[in-house]
Structures are given as structure tokens and as C-alpha cells.
Amino acid sequence: MTRIQDLAAHVGQAVELKGWNAQKRDSKGLVFMTFRDGTGFCQAVINLEVVGEASFEVAKRLPQESSLAIKGTVICDEKQVGGYEIQVTALTVIAEAEDYPITPKEHGVDFLMDNRHLWLRSRRQWAIMRVRNRIIFAIHEFFQGKGFVQMDAPIFTGNACEGTTNLFETDYYGEPAYLSQSGQLYGEAMAMAQGLIYTFGPTFRAEKSKTRRHLSEFWMIEPEMAFYDLKMDMDLIEQFVQSVVGAVLSSCAEELKVLERDTKFLEKVQLPFIRMKYEDAVSVILGEKEVNGRTSFVMLDEEKAKLVDEQKAVEQDIAEREAKIKSGELKKGEINFNQSKVDKLKGQLTDIAERQQAVEQWISSAKNFKRGDDFGGSDETVLTKMFGQPVMVYNWPQAVKAFYMKEDEEDKGYAKGVDLLAPEGYGEVVGGGERETDIERLKSKIIEHELPMSAFEWYLDLRKFGNVPHSGFGLGLERLVAWICGLQHIRETIPFPRSYGRLLP
Numbered sequence: 001m002t003r004i005q006d007l008a009a010h011v012g013q014a015v016e017l018k019g020w021n022a023q024k025r026d027s028k029g030l031v032f033m034t035f036r037d038g039t040g041f042c043q044a045v046i047n048l049e050v051v052g053e054a055s056f057e058v059a060k061r062l063p064q065e066s067s068l069a070i071k072g073t074v075i076c077d078e079k080q081v082g083g084y085e086i087q088v089t090a091l092t093v094i095a096e097a098e099d100y101p102i103t104p105k106e107h108g109v110d111f112l113m114d115n116r117h118l119w120l121r122s123r124r125q126w127a128i129m130r131v132r133n134r135i136i137f138a139i140h141e142f143f144q145g146k147g148f149v150q151m152d153a154p155i156f157t158g159n160a161c162e163g164t165t166n167l168f169e170t171d172y173y174g175e176p177a178y179l180s181q182s183g184q185l186y187g188e189a190m191a192m193a194q195g196l197i198y199t200f201g202p203t204f205r206a207e208k209s210k211t212r213r214h215l216s217e218f219w220m221i222e223p224e225m226a227f228y229d230l231k232m233d234m235d236l237i238e239q240f241v242q243s244v245v246g247a248v249l250s251s252c253a254e255e256l257k258v259l260e261r262d263t264k265f266l267e268k269v270q271l272p273f274i275r276m277k278y279e280d281a282v283s284v285i286l287g288e289k290e291v292n293g294r295t296s297f298v299m300l301d302e303e304k305a306k307l308v309d310e311q312k313a314v315e316q317d318i319a320e321r322e323a324k325i326k327s328g329e330l331k332k333g334e335i336n337f338n339q340s341k342v343d344k345l346k347g348q349l350t351d352i353a354e355r356q357q358a359v360e361q362w363i364s365s366a367k368n369f370k371r372g373d374d375f376g377g378s379d380e381t382v383l384t385k386m387f388g389q390p391v392m393v394y395n396w397p398q399a400v401k402a403f404y405m406k407e408d409e410e411d412k413g414y415a416k417g418v419d420l421l422a423p424e425g426y427g428e429v430v431g432g433g434e435r436e437t438d439i440e441r442l443k444s445k446i447i448e449h450e451l452p453m454s455a456f457e458w459y460l461d462l463r464k465f466g467n468v469p470h471s472g473f474g475l476g477l478e479r480l481v482a483w484i485c486g487l488q489h490i491r492e493t494i495p496f497p498r499s500y501g502r503l504l505p
């Protein structure tokens, strides 16, 4: 048996493939099947004259997603799905499928999410999962290559690492326990044992709203490094992200093509990343500080003007095609062609209108931003749109950051925390920073954040026995996958997403 991923080595040869009928059409003695075997997609051509009447009839009525084995000759053909065609000489059905719910026509997202166990087979989802897999591999390559030790942090925990508002509480032998929001605190303990470590595991946050960037269960990569300060932490973040993006660009060309990903912004992920303090970032958002000679409001007006031009062009295209259809000079095929173009263009108008609303939202949040506040999605978008590249924002007001962040001695009131914001509206993908080492300050922060001191005694021990400066960060895997793949929504980045209101499938 040959796999589609290996077809390049079998051009001109006879092979046997096992897989599924993803889709097909027939015309005069020929069936054209999009055949998939998990490792890829290719076209299978079943010719009545080659396979005979009985097999041809089987192929013609074979339902979508039936499994089958085919034998045939491999032809290289750039125009075909996956770049190869199999000229089938024989086929055997393994299992005929019932009526498959996901057809080539458009389906609503809720329907697709309800059928996630099947939706995973479709070509876009297939591509996303492959990119996710490549990213995971690249993450291990990066850290293992630098001598980091991977550690597994517990999932049941008594510690609220990231605030108490979004904890999932469970019953742990009659005691309350939480599902871990972050492996960081355990990572800090292990960094004192191993020097350089990273955790890579599932984390849980009860996010009681539906957003395009939040899941209730997501995977986080959290390195923790003894003897690292904030600057070294930021150096590592940028090297790490650049290396993962580079790995995907160099080895997932086919997947990115399937996803129609414009890789322009990914290619701009080069070192060094832009770094700016929170206060400077706020000045940029508020339009008080220019970037490359323009303020945020100039940039936002340009965005608005671009959308108006785009809208006019689409409206004109629609008007011209509608006039042609009305003229009575077109053949039936031409009318259908133009009508379906018009329908598509009208969809584009809706999309443009949505983007116009988004720009209005960015403008209003930039106008109303209050110095000292945490950034919302719109603020992150405005800031990164000014650069078109990833931006690291550091030295945040302590009030908006977690209890464990170190206060900057030279910049009182500010925490040595850093967020990495991805361009194209993706926003925060990494949060991290230098950890507080002063045990008294940590204790008062624990009290201030109304956390139970008893649950943190072990953590405070780390400051008593060989206390050293240390730093780390957390990268949300799904947010990274969404950005690299250019997805509108985080729900497609994980095989079986868990989010507010969804537990099945």
C-alpha cells in the first residue's frame, strides 16, 4: 500500500491506495473522485473503459466518505488537487457510507461544530491540524535544542495562578480543587531543580462568553528560566516565535496554500521584534505618539478610506454584471456565471460592512482608552496595525498584572511583565515576565489579591532556599495556530474545542 504523501516517488508506477471518497462528479464514462487517505488528497479517475461496467457503476453511486481501496497508475498533474492523479485500474469498496451530513455546499458553523468529529476530515481542517502538529514539533525542537527540560505540571491544583474569576472548581476527595490555569508556579519550582524547563500541557479557564480568542481548555507552553531577567526573557520570546513561524513557513507550504494564507505578515516575523513600554504603547494608541510619521487616528482613517474604495469597486462590479444580465445579450451559461459572481460579490459587501464596523470600534476604543487600563482586543489591534509586525509591550501597571510579577525598582508601580502581540488583529499570544523574588512583597501581593496564603506556602519556600532571579512566559498554542493559519476564530485550531456552551462532540 502506498500513501498519498509518498506519490512523488511513484510517478508512472502502479500503486495501491486505501482511503475515502471525499467528493466526486461524473461525466460520460468517467468518474472524477477527490480521494483522501489521511496523508493527503489526490484525484482518482475511474474510466468505464478501463474498469468495466460493474466497477464503474459502483464508483458512480459510491456515497461520499465511503472507504475504498484503489489500484492505478500515478500521473503528476499540477492542476489536480494535491498535484497528482491516479488513473484507476481497479477498485474495491471497504465500507459504504450512509448519507454524509457534510456536503460540498456551504454549512453554518454551529452545524459544523456539532459534526466536528466528521468535519475534521475536510481539507481545510486537515491542513490546520497538520500545521498544529508542525508547530508542536517545532516547539519541542526549539526548547530541546537549547537544553530545556520538559516537565509535566499537575492539572488538579490548589493554587489560583491567574486570578480567581475564571477558575474551574472540582471535587477532589471532598476538598475543592481547581483545574490548572497555568503550570507556571510548578515550573518555577522545577527551574530551581533543572535550570531551564518548559511545561506543555492543557490549561483551563472558565471564560463565560463566546469570543474568537478564548477557549475553556487550551494548551500552553510555559518555559521558566533560572537567572533570566526580563530582557533575557524577551530575547527568548522573540527567538522562539521566530523559529516556530519559520519552521511552518519552510515545511507547511501545501497546508498554507490550502488555507489560502497570505504569508506576507509571517515573513515579516524577523528579529528583533519591536519592544515598547506600556506607557509608550498607550501614547501610540491615543494618537499622542507617531509611528513612521503617522498617528493611530491617521492610520485608522486610512483603513476606513481603503474599505470605502473596496466597497465602491465591488458595487461597481455588481452593477456592471447585473446590467449585462439584463441586456439580454448573454447565453444561459454566461448568465449563470455572472449571477453566481454577483452573489459572491454581495457576500463580499457584507464582509466589508463588518470590517467597517470593526474599524469604528477600534476608533472608539482608541479615543476612550484610559491610561492604566489593561489592553482589550481593539487596543491590541490598533497598536499592532501601526507596525504590521509582532510587538512586545513590557512594564505594565502592577494593578493589571498577576501577583507573582516583579516590581521594577527603577519604575515603581510597574511590573516587569511582557505581552507579545501578534499582528493582523490576533493580539496577545504570549504573556510572561520576571518573577517577584522578595518574599515580603510576594506575601503582601497574595493578601492583596485575596488568595489563601496556606496554598502558597510551598511557593514561598522557593524564595527561602537559594532564591534567584528568574523569568518565564506562557504561549497559548491555539492563539498561535490561529495566527499562523490566518483563522478568524480559535475554535478551528484544536481538534475538539471546549468553550462556553460546548462540551460535545
Ligand code: 4AD
Pocket: 161, 162, 181, 182, 183, 184, 205, 207, 213, 214, 215, 216, 218, 220, 222, 223, 428, 429, 430, 431, 432, 433, 472, 473, 474, 475, 476, 477, 478, 479
Ligand atoms: O497571559 P496569561 O494568563 O499568562 C499566564 O498564564 C502565565 N502564567 C504564563 C507564564 O508566565 N508562565 O496566559 C498566557 C497565554 C496568553 O498570552 C494566551 O496566548 C493564552 O495563554 N491564553 C488563552 N488561550 C486561549 N483561550 C484562553 N482562554 C486563554 N487565556 C490565555
Ligand code: MG
Pocket: 419, 428, 430, 431
Ligand atoms: Mg495575559
